Amino acid sequence: MTLADKDLLSIQEVRDLLAEAELAQKQLATFSQEQIDAICKAMSDAAYEQRIKLAKMARDETGFGIWQDKVVKNSFAAQAVWETIKGMKTVGVISEDPMNKIFDVAVPVGIVAGLIPSTNPTSTVIYKVLIAIKAGNSIVISPHPNALQCIVETVKVLKEAAIAAGCPAGAISVMQTPTIQGTGELMKHRSTNLILATGGTAMVKAAYSSGTPAIGVGPGNGPAFIERTANIPLAVKHIMDSKTFDNGTICASEQSVIVEEVSKEKVMREFKKSGAYFLSKEEAIILEKFIMRANGSMNPQIVGKSVQAIAELTGLKIPKGIRVLIAEEERVGAKIPYSREKLAPILALYTTKDWEEACHLSIDILNHEGAGHTMIIHTEDQHVVKEFGLKKPVSRLLVNTGGALGGIGASTNLMPALTLGCGAVGGSSTSDNIGPENLFNIRRVAYGVRELEDLRGVDSHLVESTDSNPSQEPSDDLVSQIVEAVLAKMS
Structure with a gap:
């Protein structure tokens, strides 16, 4: 088969899947809330039952992360997401205001194109399918080619459970011949009503350029500020837990740490006690050559890899038992690798005089990459929290928790989600943690209450x-x- 043949097959496959999805969605639109919830509950249970198998498949196929942590992510997507959304009204009349004579009706957007990354493939599929069906939509999955088999298997698990619970077969499907041309057809086709895109900058940009309404997520590059009043041992624990979780593949995980001069030595001692290794200047220069590629994008060779694997790749002699590599840095910019997003157990360490300087530095870091995404602050000073909350160009400022699990709503009370909106500043259409309410429109029925003479x-x-x-x-x-x-x- 030639490359051209594969492109054509992929495009035709998309058209066929969309035709089936359109018919299925018309059926779904007639379902009651009870029927929709029964389907979602069945999928949640099935995904949870297969969480270990799917986690191992993802790790084996992509080479990213730690399968035990992927089990946690699959459980989160299957259970935490479902427990949060199960009580939501997403079908028919969802709210009534008799006093103002208005009531709201949920209207499914129709067909959702779900673009899936290779870093969190199985958990993202579980999450996107659940929220799409909960809102009464069909969904067609576009898998990352490097995670094709584990994504196809996850869709199979969900689809079989959904059909057994009464879901139309065409409501959940996945491209099995993924190509750039096929995904382009999916995003631009007249039958696709909304794109839900999680992945790299180029893919998200393509989604917004497709002409189809899109919810996309740009890169994360969250700095973590340890302010002088913080519980330093707990702050370091949170950062280490977050940055080592699935080897740093969650985009909300910390990418740099900012400390004040007054507490720098104590913070560094705590990091060393917790298994961090501070690179010498010479070692930092060697590693930074492997963080970014020549075109400025993240090097996939380090993504989701352990410290030991990164050491072998770079030739660095790192002691056994080290969990995170840290390089001291002063510079910020597109060509400064340590100031960029690093989906691996690698951190930059910046030092400032006080929290005001840390405030300006974090803004600089985020404006170069990661604007609209996530920042973390560890402090007991509520005034500082408020100042950061008022000024930082992020959609979520996490306080005294880890970035990875805090951002997705696992260790915080944010909406549990694996797609985190970055708002207008980050080039996204929303700043929400995406849930079912982002996937339906609202038809407002309003009675007349004033006459022209009154106006x-x-x-x-x-x-x-x-x-x-x-x-x-x-x-x-x-x-x-x-x-x-x-x-x-x-x-």
Whole structure:
């Protein structure tokens, strides 16, 4: 088979899947809330039952991360997401306001194109299928080619459970011949109503350029500021737990640490006690050559890899038992690898005089990469938290928790999600942790409560005067009466 043949087969496959999805969605649109919830519950149970198998498949196929941590992510997607959304009204009348004579009706967007990354493949599929079906939509999955088999298997698990619970077969499907051309067809096809994109910058940009409404997520590059009042041992524990979870493949995980001069030595000692290794200047120069590729993108050779694997790749002599590599840094910029997103157990360490300087530095880091995504602060000073909350260009500022699990809503009370909106500053259409409510429209039914005469109010005299003599200017007496009437209403 030639490359051209594969492209054509992929495009035709997408068209066939969309045709089936369209028919299935028309059926789903007639289902009650109870029917939809029964389907979602069945999928949640099935995904949880297969969480270990799917985690191992993802690790074996992609080479990214730690399968035991992927089990946690699969459990999170199957159970935590479902437990949060199961009580949501997503079908029919979802709210009523008798006093204002308005009620709201949920309207599915139709067909969702779910673009899946290789870093969190199985958990992202579980999550996206659950929230799409919960909102009454069909979903067609576009898998990352490097995670094709584990994504196809996850869709199979979900689809079989859904069909057994009464879901139309075409409502959940996956491209089995993924190509750039096929995914382009999926995003641009007239039958696709919304793109839910999680992945690299180029893919998200393509989603927004497709002409189809899209919810996309840009890169994370979250700095973590350890302010002088913080519980330093706990702060370091949170950062180490987060950065080593699945070898740093969650985009909300910390990418740099900012400390104040007054507490730097204590922070460094705590990191060393927790299994971090501070690179010498010479070692840092060697490693930074492997972080980014020549085109400025992240090097996939380090993504989701352990410290030991990174050491073998770079030739660095790293002691056994080391969990995270840290390089001291002062610079920020597109060509400064340590200031960029690193989906691996690698951190930059910046030092500032005080929290105001840390505030400016974190803004600089985020404006170069990661604007709109996530930042973390460890502190007991509520004033500092408020100042950071008012000024940082992020959609989620996490306080005294790890970035990876805090950002997705596992260790915080944010909406449990594996797609994290970055807002307008990050080039995204929303700043939400994406849930079912982002995947349906609202039809508002509103009764009339005022007449034209009510809206004209005191200006009704002007209308009457104009009707009787269109060319006549209002008299001074009439103007005085109107002013007096307005002032009387204001007093």
